Amino acid sequence: MRTLRPHGIRVENVEASWTRRDDGPTMSDSSVARPHVVIVGCGFGGLAAAQSLADTEVDITVVDRANHHTFQPLLYQVATAGLNPSDIAQPIRHILRKQANAAVLLDEVVSVDLDSRTIQTPDRSISFDYLVLATGATHSYFGHDEWAVHAPGLKSIDDALDIRRRILLAFERAEAADDPAERERQMTFVVVGAGPTGVELAGAVKEIATRTLRSDFRSIDTTTSKVVLxxxxxRVLGAFPEKLSSSAERQLVKLGIDVRTSTPVTDIDEHGVTTSAGTIPAATVLWGAGVAASPLGRDVTSGTDRAGRVEVTGQLTVADHSNVFVIGDLAHAVVDGRPVPGVAPAAQQGGRHVARCIRADLADEPRPTFAYVDKGSLATIGRSKAVADLGPKLRFGGYLAWLIWWLVHIWSLVDFRSKLRAMSGWGWQYWTGRRNARLITGLRSSRPMARRSGG
Known part of the structure; x- marks a missing residue:
């Protein structure tokens, strides 16, 4: 099914080919023989697509508004001072440095024109033969965007550093507070949403309070901190089988976390959280309750679901545009009657599928249909605590599940240096309880710390 004619540009000439005219940015028409593949977003799906096309006769331009690829499953470790950002993120240019047919552009796509086969950034227009949209998802506050300032979500390195700052500052403000009620409020942490991110955050915050900081302060006892999920x-971990959900809740309670299910949130402000069961005074609220697809999906097609995900064909393409692929969290894909989950392995499989389709086109062969392979699900709860769903006969929790989770995530990091740093950091953290990434940064953007009376 070869219906496309190349009109793209070679990667080695991509920088030189962008020009600006009086009527706006444009791309010069270089004479080349290879199709131009534009990949928007370099998360798990976008990176897999780019790398899978390394030996294919195409030119690739990867466009991302960040200069780094982030291993999102470990963002909570950065947010809770267990790892540094460089342990789980690598510059995209460095990852693709040996891939001669790939170039990287630090920019943000603001619109897509499928008919003219162009994408638009604030400064330029870029043409494509194939387009791969892999821009992922963002936080959803279910119509209450005003909550975002009080309850940050966790999707990026910037989010993780913001959360880390809030958590550590809460203990500093508690140490400086004279009023017992204010001290208790500062040492109360509410995590909204008991999916994998919420459960991981709750467990890690409790570990910080009970193990990492217990000897660091003089006026407060950090082990008395409250973590409310x-x-x-x-039930917690609703996407997991009920048996594992119950196991996860027992492990959370054993850690000392106050788990409140069937308790919807009705308001969040600077004082804390209001729920259907009452108000929880808290200085730090973290959001893990909902996600929405990148808004770019609605710009491409009206065929989106309620979360803004693009409803794709069996080849992961937009209807009536076989050269436009949508993968990862931005795609609403259905395989064998079941929706494909928004997890990293699904995004990676989608990226590799895109490469197979493009290679099939170039060889004048039929495209394959996307077939998602579910390799199971893992969720960590805390030190030596996790749940694993590896199939109907392999569902369990506890230390073995945590060990498998640890090994899988170490193995999945981008390069050997990241693996080594993460292994050493985790080993130190496991045996000592210490989290060495406890730097409070970005204080200029934070509220002033409470002072002692007369100070």
Whole structure:
């Protein structure tokens, strides 16, 4: 099914080929024989697509508004001072440095024109033969965007550093507070949403309070800190089998976390969280309750679901545009009657599928249909605590699940240096309880710290 004619540009000439005219940015028409593949977003899906096309006769331009690829499953470790950002993120240019047919552009796509086969950034227009949209998802506050300032979500390195600052500052403000009620409020942490991110955050914050900081302060006892996990549905880890959900809740309670299911949140402000069961005074609220697809999906097609995900064909393409692929969290894909989950392995499989389709086109062969392979699900709860769903006969929790989770995530990091740093950091953290990334940065953007009376 070869219906496309190349009109793209070679990667080695991509910088020189962008020009600006009086009527706006444009791309010069270089005479080349290879199709131009534009990949928007370099998360798991976008990176897999680019790398899978390394030996293919195409020119690739990767466009991302960040200069780094982030291993998102470990963002919570950066947010809770367990790892440094460089342990889980690598510059995109460095990852693709040996891939001669790939170039990287630090920019943000603001619109897509499928008919003219162009994408638009604030400064330029870029043409494509194939387009791969892999821009992922963002936070969803279910119509209450005003909550975002009080309850940050966790999707990027910047989010993780913001959360780390809030958590560590809460203990500093508690140490400086004279009023017992204010001290208790500062040492109360509410996590909204008991999916994998919420559960991981709750467990890590409790570990910081009970192990990492217990000897660091003089006026407060950090082990008395409260961590409240609030979930609107009737159980934690709702995407997991009920047996594992119950196991996870037992492990959370054993850690000392106050788990409140069937408790929807009705308001969040600077004082804390209001739920259907009452108000929880808290200085730090973290959001893990909902996600929405990147808004770029609605710009491409009206065929989106309620979360803004693009409804794709069996080849992961937009209807009536076989050269436009949508993968990862931005795609609403259905395989064998079941929606493909928004997890890293699914995005990676989608990226590799895109490469197979493009290679099939170039060889004048039929495209394959996307077939998602579910390799199971893992969620960590805390030190030596996790749950694993590896199939109907392999569902368990506890230390073995945590060990498998640890090995899988170490193995999945981008390069050997990241693996080594993460292994050493985790080993130190496991045996000593210490988290060495406890730097409070960005104080200029934070509220002033409470002072002692007369100070």
């Amino acid at each position: 609030v979930e609107a549905s009737d």
